[in-house]
Amino acid sequence: MRLKLTQNQQKVLDYLKQKINKNGVCPSLRTAASELAISHAAVAQTLKALEDKEYIRREGRYSRTVHILDDVGDVYITQRQKQIPVIGHITAGLPMYAQQEWEGHLLVDAKIYPGQNLFALKIQGNSMKNAGILDQDLAICEPRQYAHNKEIVVALIHHEEATVKRFFLHSNCIELRPENPDFHSQKYEFEEVLIQGKVIGIVRGPHGIDD
Amino acid sequence: MRLKLTQNQQKVLDYLKQKINKNGVCPSLRTAASELAISHAAVAQTLKALEDKEYIRREGRYSRTVHILDDVGDVYITQRQKQIPVIGHITAGLPMYAQQEWEGHLLVDAKIYPGQNLFALKIQGNSMKNAGILDQDLAICEPRQYAHNKEIVVALIHHEEATVKRFFLHSNCIELRPENPDFHSQKYEFEEVLIQGKVIGIVRGPHGIDD
DNA sequence: ATAACATTTACATTAGCATTGACATTTATC
DNA sequence: GATAAATGTCAATGCTAATGTAAATGTTAT
Incomplete structure (x- = not known):
């Protein structure tokens, strides 16, 4: 069961999805920060929150790739x-x-x-x-x-x-x-x-x- | 054996279970209060009673997480x-x-x-x-x-x-x-x-x- | 009477979000 | 390869709104 996102987290996630769909890759923190009109570290914090809530997954420490995780749905899981x-x-x-x-x-x-x-x-x-x-x-x-x-x-x-x-x-x-x-x-x-x-x-x- | 719950305590516990099952987390005192049509402090008191009777467990002093316990004192499976x-x-x-x-x-x-x-x-x-x-x-x-x-x-x-x-x-x-x-x-x-x-x-x- | 339940109010703490700046690492460029 | 630029990380910090706590007090049912 994934936790609900806050408004801000949802906004950043939507932005990421859109960007990844369009460009195939995730924008840099500073690019995203500038387009969202916040600081790069704020983006990083939100990304961390999104990862903790299992909406995205990232690879190594300094990796720049972000995977959007689809909802796996827990309808069947409850039966398991x-x-x-x-x-x-x-x-x-x-x-x-x-x-x-x-x-x-x-x-x-x-x-x-x-x-x-x-x-x-x-x-x-x-x-x-x-x-x-x-x-x-x-x-x-x-x-x-x-x-x-x-x-x-x-x-x-x-x-x-x-x-x-x-x-x-x-x-x-x-x-x-x-x-x-x-x-x-x-x-x-x-x-x-x-x-x-x-x-x-x-x-x-x-x-x-x-x- | 755990002490029996009063009608009111049972009602609140059921409400909590339902909410946790649905959202994965416990609602805030004030959210619960509003949905149960009582004051937030009343909810807090009932929660205290439920904890004393070992039907729920809470973490730190100001923590917002609530674990529903089963009759053996284990955390309920939906939360595990x-x-x-x-x-x-x-x-x-x-x-x-x-x-x-x-x-x-x-x-x-x-x-x-x-x-x-x-x-x-x-x-x-x-x-x-x-x-x-x-x-x-x-x-x-x-x-x-x-x-x-x-x-x-x-x-x-x-x-x-x-x-x-x-x-x-x-x-x-x-x-x-x-x-x-x-x-x-x-x-x-x-x-x-x-x-x-x-x-x-x-x-x-x-x-x-x-x- | 007592326990359970309720209220109101003031207060302490936390979560979420934001910033800045120094730093480590990766990537691009020559 | 070496160097510079771009990028991600981390720690410290501040703010605000939301949240939990506690105390004093009233109400109700047993």
Whole structure:
């Protein structure tokens, strides 16, 4: 949702559009300033405001190119917003939608994450590092009580410990395999493991991007 | 559990929600006052009551921003959505912000990705695998023309080839280091490399989660 | 009585817009 | 290439209108 423009900002934007349409390029600050009868720095300030409000975009620091951004319209965007709970701790025996300990909500793009009753889980540790899942990442999960081989799942072990691992079903046991040579595969009896969901995506924020 | 609202408080809250949904920002006290047919100080008092009951949150003393809170104390999703363009290819001539080059928009949570004028870039290849960035991931980036050592950046090489690598500045060259033993560091003269932004996050969809 | 709600008024703060001038960077010109 | 001109940036500053705050006070409903 773009913020509304003030009268002055609209005036400058209209002027820019007209100029760019006519000449193909943006006029210099001082040219614009003179034609708008204000100072060059005033134009620069308004341009900054227009950029902050996402009506234009500029390139590098001293670049002279300005792109006018069309309204992308948020009619469809409202249908794409999806709010999913971030689960703090998984409590045994409760289905996902009944989990109590929320750490809050996460907003995701429904176009990328289709499905219902999705939930998010904050990853603890680096056991899935080689699958591109790092400590503190948010794993987007779809609730499921079963899993196929090689899928990355959220599993509850001994009804208390939640973990994200790659799933393998063997004839007599379930193997939960980490993706990090520092960790080892664990094998469990069928009744020791409860599948809670399948990981369908990852959201990583600014934390820990640069070690 | 939050205290119940009075009829009047509920009315004002509904009004605020509607206004914020429509305009993206909270109306001024006097605007609201006029539309609710009361005085501006009355609105201020009700806002104070709403804040005490944790239905809204306001920033500084004289700040004009109001956040609507949900029952968990999170900011409402309508105030957290942020659309960012997905850049298809960064190529010669820097048409990076030319809208026709965009592959669409991505909806992200503003709480996780603060900052303005963000853009997303689809990762090609696995050269950053050990940094938890895989092929086809969407890298969330903040525009920047400079970088600090060890940061993961989007760089344009020889004005045509865009790449995501870890950045190192040496006395006589710039090193762009991949995070994958199958690839090698590349060193460039200063004028060969143009920094376009810093990677501040990753969004990975269902594709490629299970190799 | 008390809390919620309302008003009026004076005051403090902020946003938007403008200016100027020094400076860094790019572009043009020779 | 070197130099000059043009251009974008930044910081400091001032002004005005719009805006939020606070205090004193009155009204209404429970």
